[in-house]
Amino acid sequence: MAERTGWQKVAKRIRVPMGFVTAAVFLWLARPSGKTLALSLLVVGPGVWLRAYAAGYVRKNAELTTSGPYAYTRNPLYLGSMLIAFGFAGAAGSWVLLLLLAALFAAIYIPTIQGEEQFLRTRFGNFDEYAAKVPRILPRLTAAPTNEERGEFSKALYLHHREYNALMGAGAIYAALALKLWAAYHFDMTRFLHQ
Template sequence: MFWFARPEPRWILAGSLVGVIGVGLRAWAAGYLRKQEELAVGGPYAYTRNPLYLGSAVLLVGLGLAAHSWISAALAVAYFAVFYTAVMRREEQEMRQKFGDVYESYARVVPLFFPRWSPYRGPGGTGSFSWRQFMKNREYRAMAGFLFVLGVLVIAWAYQLG
């Protein structure tokens, strides 16, 4: 991605704003996700079955904008489409096995990736957002990675100035 980058301040700013939305979505989702304990259906999980991956996609779009490179953006989207589609399908099978009919009723009305407009209000987990859960899921690593890549792009821009 960096080889094709042509960062400029306005593109770094635009990409940062989009990326922050992705990071925020991932953080919101991580505060609801109690892996292997209960089916997450609250918060962003009421709109999409995969808010973490949706957040990652938005984050990648933001980084593509910040890099100001359509080649970088296309490579990132292609990687995401191939890799994460397979991951989502595999995880979906695991959820069906673990949560059975509850997951089936949830999956019938909540889309796999692109969100629905109104929240799901059916059976499933009853949790609420928890900062402790956010930390347990180590979602701060996505934020740190995002900031690191933005820092590299700022350095690349400064280096171009010469």
């Protein structure tokens, strides 16, 4: 395995715990409205779908996955995570949260992706050829041409990678935001009625 730099090691190790901390801060600072919750579904929904779709193709460390969503972007799982995070920042109705999430993603995911690419480059001889055709994050409009056989979505891989957790997590965050919205509305109505 390729040697990771100091920050790459730290970023890879803290990305999941930081996600939980970020979610707690997010819920504390969020000021959702019915409109922001509804509009956020236009970004969060595709993000959850993309993560699920990508998980059904990837065989981590066993092969260089170049089919399905990997024919459009080298990192569909991270792109899906970005869509989910930025969609929820929109749901929260906070530019501060959006900027905080962008900074967090840059600090955590840029070094993580660089470290993973170093590993893939040493493990798979055709990685550089693949990387020349497929962008790191923002997807191509058409699938990259390849000499390899196109894979198919595998429900077993999706389940193996437990990607259903992203759907459950998104549902839990929406429930918490809806509860926060209800509580704010209820509190305002109670105060209004007692004045």
